[in-house]
Amino acid sequence: IDRLLGLVRVPQMQHVGVLVDNSKNLRDLTAAAQNIETSFHQPLSIYLEVDAGQGRCGVPPPPKSDQALQLARAITSVSGDQIRFGGIHCYQGILQHIRDPEARRSAVMDGPVKAARDTVKLLAENGINVPVVTGAGTGTYLFECEGGVHTEIQPGSFAFMDADYGANTGMPSFQQSLFVLSTVISKPEPGRIICDAGTKAVDQLSGPPSVFSLPMEGNAAPCKFNMEYRCGGDEHGILVGEDTSKLDVGDKLLLQPSHCDPTVNLYDSIHYIRDFNGPSVDTVFDIEARGPGT
C-alpha cells in the first residue's frame, strides 16, 4: 500500500488503479488513501476483481454469490476525493493458450464475458454503474471485444509473441520479435551441439525454446533450424538434429522462448535490432520492472 500510494503521489501520474477482492484490503487502502493530495490528479481508482474461472484472485461472480455486490457497495460507500470505483476486472489467463480458436472463443464467452455480464447486471440492478470492464489478453482479446461487455482490453504479449502463442491457431498475425542470442560452445559428436543458454537464459516451464538461425545476408527474418533444444541444466542447452551439422563452435544462434514474460524477466535489458543486416543494435531498453511481482 505504501508503494502504491508512492505512485499516486507522483505528479505526472494522471491515473492509478488497483484491484481489490477483499473487504479488509479495502479498509486498509481507504485508511491509507485519506492523506492523498488529489488536487493535482484523479482519485485512486479501485477496481473490483471478479474471478473468471481461474481460481486465482477475485470474488466469485453472481449468481454463485453476492460477494461482488457487497464489495462494490463497500467501494462506492467510501468513494470521494481520494477514492473512486473504477469498475470491474475480469480476466482469465489460462484461456489465452487454448489452441483451437472456436474452443478459445467458447471458453471466453462462458468465462470472463459471462462473469463480467452477470456482475454488471447485478450491480446495475442495485444502482451501481460500472464505469470500466477491463480484462482480456493477446490470445483472447478479439473474443472479449465480441462479447460486448468489456470496455478495455489488456493484451501485452503481442509485442513479443512466443512459441506458446505461436502454437495457438486462428490468432491475429503478430510476428515473433523476441529471441535469446546464444553461442555454440561445444560440438562433442555429429548430431549434437551445446549452446550457452540454459534455464537461467530462457524460460522452459512452458516448454523448450525453438532454434533459429541469424538472418542470412539479404534476408530480414531468422529461419527455423531443424534441431531440438533439450535442457542441459542452468547454463547449457543441448541441441540435437540434422541442422547441427551447419553450426560450429563459436557460431551464434537464436532461441525463441516458449513464454515471453518469464524470459524477459531474466534480463536487465533488451537489445532492439531494427534490421539484422543493417547497423547492429538500434536501441538498448532497460528492463526496469524486472522482478518477482512486476
Add this chain to the structure above:
Amino acid sequence: IDRLLGLVRVPQMQHVGVLVDNSKNLRDLTAAAQNIETSFHQPLSIYLEVDAGQGRCGVPPPPKSDQALQLARAITSVSGDQIRFGGIHCYQGILQHIRDPEARRSAVMDGPVKAARDTVKLLAENGINVPVVTGAGTGTYLFECEGGVHTEIQPGSFAFMDADYGANTGMPSFQQSLFVLSTVISKPEPGRIICDAGTKAVDQLSGPPSVFSLPMEGNAAPCKFNMEYRCGGDEHGILVGEDTSKLDVGDKLLLQPSHCDPTVNLYDSIHYIRDFNGPSVDTVFDIEARGPGT
C-alpha cells in the same frame, strides 16, 4: 575469449582456468593467449573436459575413444608461459539428484569416477601427468572423494540447499537457508489463499516450492505449513490446504525453492538475516553474477 582474457589481465587474479573439449577452441584460445603478460600471475590453465555421461559438453572418455588423449597432447604441446595444462574436469550434474544414496554412489562410481580414472590412466600411459582432477557437486562430492581420483571438488548449492536436494536421502546435514519472502494478497474462499510470488519469483521447473511460516517468537527456524503451492502464473501463487486458515491478506510467508540456482538468478540481491527474531536484515549481498551464463 575476449572476456576470459580480460579476467586473466586483472592483476589480483592469481589463477584463471577454462574448460576445453574441442581442438578449434584450443587453437583460438592459444592464438588469443599469446599476448598475455604473465609476469604478474600464473599462465591460463586449460582443463580438458571429459563427458561423464550427461551428454553435454566434454570429449568421450576412454576406452570409447582416444579423443581425450589427442586433445591432452594438443594442450600440452602449446603449454608454455601463457598456457598450461591444468588437468581434467569430470562432472555429472544429473547424478546430484538421484534420491537413494546407494544408487547415487553407484552412479558416481560408474560415471565421473570411472571416466576420470580411465582418462588419467590413458594420459599417464602416454606420459601426460594430470595435475588436477576436478568435479563433483553438493549431492555427490562424498562419493567422488571416496572414488579417490578426484583431487578437487566443486559443491556450491550446500550454502543454500533447496527442496530438490532436500528430497535426496543420505545427504550431509546442510540446512536450508534460502527462502523467497512473499505476501498473501487474496483469500477468495476457505482453504485457498493467493500470494504474490509466481514464476518470476521462484523457479518451478524443478517442481513447486514448499511453504513455510516466518519463525515465531523465540523460534529461530521457519516452520513448514501444511499447504500446497500451485502455479498461478507469472505473478501469483495459489496455496491450498488446511493451514491457509492461519493466514490473512497482508500476512507474510516463506517459499522454499525447489532449485536454488535459477531462483537466485531472478534477483538483484539477497537479504541475509542472521536471526529472524533479532534485528532484521544483517547484510544485503548484490548478485553480481546474475544472468544467462553465470
